[in-house]
Amino acid sequence: MANLQKRADGKWRARYRDSGGRQHAKHFARKVDAQRWLDEVTASVVTGQYVDPKAGRLAFREYAEQWRAAQVHRPTSAAHVETMLRRHTYPTLGDRPLSSILPSEVQAWVKRLSTGDGDRPPLAPSTVSVVHGIVSSVFKAAVRDRRIMANPCEGTKLPKTERRQVVPPTTEQVDAVREAMPDRLRALVTFTAGTGMRQGEVLGLTVDRLDMLRREVRVDRQLLTLTGQPPRLGPPKTKASVRTIPLPQVVVDELAAHLARFPVGPDGLVFTLDGEPITRSVFGHVWRPAARAAGLDVGTGMHSLRHYYASLLIRFGESVKTVQVRLGHATAAETLDTYSHLWPDSDDRTRDAIDSVLGDRARARGDSVGTGDA
Template sequence: MASKSIAKRPNNRWRARYRDDAGKEHAKHFDRKVDAQRWLDEVTTSIVSGQYVDPNAGRMTFRTYAEEWRASQPHRVTTQARTKSALENQAYPWLGDRMLSEIRPSEVQAWVAKLSAKNLSPATVHVIHGVVSGIFKAAVRDRRVASNPCEATKLPRKERKQVTPITMEQLDRLADEVPEHLRALILFTAGTGLRQGEAFGLTVDRVDFLRRTVRVDRQVQPLEGAGWEFRPTKTSSSVRTIPLPRTTLETLSAHLAAHPAGQHGLVFGDVDGEPLRRSSFGQTIWHPARKRAGLPEGVTFHDLRHLYASLLIRHGESVKVVQARLGHADASETLNTYSHLWPDSDDTTRAAVDAAFEGFGGGAVALSS
C-alpha cells in the first residue's frame, strides 16, 4: 500500500483513503473514526497476506466473466454443451447481467430456490449450481472477488434412485428389436459393462482373442458441429482390461465375421462403418427398440452396464473386482450404486455368532446380576 490516511470531512463524517501499489486511490466514508480505521486495517492485512482484491476488479458482469471462463476450459464436447446449456438457460436469466462483486450468498440461495420451483430435479440443480460455483472459484483465484457466494448454499437433497437391473429376458427382447448389425453391441455391452462412449469407440486392435480380454483405454467423442475423434476415457481409473466371457467372445466373433471393421477399425458402427453418435442412436435406434421390446421408458443404454454389474455381484465377485471391471475411481462409488444388490449378511452374522457361542454354558449365555 503506497499511502493511507483518515480525515474528518465538513459533514462530520470520516473519510478513509489509501492508494494501492499502482497509485490508484480508494476511499470510503464512515460515521465513526474507529470504523474508518478498522476498514484501513482490514485492507492492510489483506494486502500483507496476499488476499487483497481491488474493489473495482469485480466490476464486470457474471455473463462476461463466465464466457471467458468457459472458453478457457478443456472440457469435452458433451461437457461443453451441458455447461453452455446450464448457463444460458438457468444462470444467465437471473445472474448474467449482475456485476460479479455484487452477487451475494443470499441471492444465490434465492436463485437456487427458483430453480427448484421450476421442478428441476435435485441432481440437476446440484449440477447447475456446481457450474456457477466453479466460475466464482476461478474469479476468487483471479482476484476478481474476495469470496465465493456459492460456498454455503443450501441445496435440495438428492434422492439416490436405487438401481434395478433389467432381466436377461428383457435383454434378449431388446437385442432382437435393434437392427441386425447392432444386436452384438447390446449383448457385448451387457457382457462387459462398457460405458456408451467406450463401446462406440471400441476398435478391433483392443480385443485380444487369444487371451480373451478387451482393453478399454479410449472412447469416441463427437466434435462440435461435425466430425469425431478418439479421446481418453472418462477418468484414468476407467482404463482397464476386462476378461471376455466365452459367450460374449463368440458373439463378437460372429459379428465381425458378418460385419468386418471398416477403415476406422470400429467394432460397432453405422452401416457405413462410421462412429455411432449418441443423440441419433438414442432417437432412431435405442428408444424405438426399447418401446417395441416392452421395456420401461426410463431404461437407458447405461442399464446394460448395471446388468453387467449385477451379474458379477450375483456370482460372488467382491466390491474391488466389480470396481475394477467397471472402471470406478474408488470402491465407494461402486458401493453407493450397487450395495443393495449384494446378498444380505444378516444370516451370516447370526451364524458366525452362534458358531462362536456353540457349547458355551450349554448353548446359552447366563446373565447374572
C-alpha cells in the same frame, strides 16, 4: 498510505493507496465510521487479503468464460460445463457484476432451478447440484484472483438428492431389447451386456482392440460426439476406465457372426449405421423404442445393460474389487455405492458368527441357549 480529512461540507474523507499504488477514497458523515473503514482496508492490505472494489465489476459471464477456457477438462466435460452455464446460469447471473451477487440471490436461483420458472421445467436435484457446483467453482476462482472477498455459493441449501437403487434388467428384457433392435445393432446389445462397457466405449470399439483368440477386449478410448464437431476417438472417462475385459464365448461367437455379416469400415469401428460412426443422439433414437418395447427404464439408457453385467458378476460371487475393475470405476466405494444392495444378504452369516462364539460360551456355562426361553 492512508489518511483521514474533514471536508468543508462537514463530511469525512478517507483515502488510501492499494498494493498497486492506486488511490481510493470514500466519504462518511461520521469520523468514527470513516476511521473504522480505513482501519479495515489498511489491515486487509497489510495481511494480503485486500480486494480492489473495482475488480468485482466484471460480469459473471465474462469471468466464467475466462475460467472455463483455462480449465483442464476432458472434451466431454468441457462441453457439459459449457451447456450447464449457458442454459441454466447465464440467463439469471450472466450479466451481473461478480461482486453484486449475494448469497440470498444464489439461494433464490437454486430454488427456481428446482421448481421451474415460467417455460423452464424443474431440474432434477442431482442436476441442480451439478450446476451449483460449477458456479461455485467459478466464484472460488474469483476469490483466489482477488476479484471478490467471499464465495456467495457457500452455505446454499440444495434440494435433497435421493439415490435410487439400481434395478438391473432381467435376462428376458435383455433378450427383448436385442430382438427389437435393427439387425446391425443386435450384437451390440449382447456385447454390452457381456462386458459392461460404457456407451461411448462400445460405440468407439475398433476391431484392433479385440483379441478373439485370448477372448478379451482392450478399453482405452471412447467415441466422442460433441455438438458441432464430427465424431472422433478420444480418451476414456478416467484413468481407471483403461482396462482389459474378458470376453465370454457367447460374446465372441456373436461378434464373429456380426463382423462376418457387417465388415468394418476404414475407421475400424465395429458398430456403425450406414457405414458411419453412431452418435449419441442417433443411437438414442434407435435405443428408446427398443427399450420401451422391452419394458426398460428409458431414462437409464444403454447404462441398463451395464447394470445387468454388474448384477451377473455379483450373483456369481465376484468380489467388489473385481466388479470395480471390470466396470472401470475409480474406487471400490463407487461400486459399493451403486450396487451394494445386490450383494447377497449377510444377516444369517452374522447370526451364525456370533452364535458360534457367544453361544458356545453360554452352553459351557449351562445357560439355556436356543430353547426360546426369555
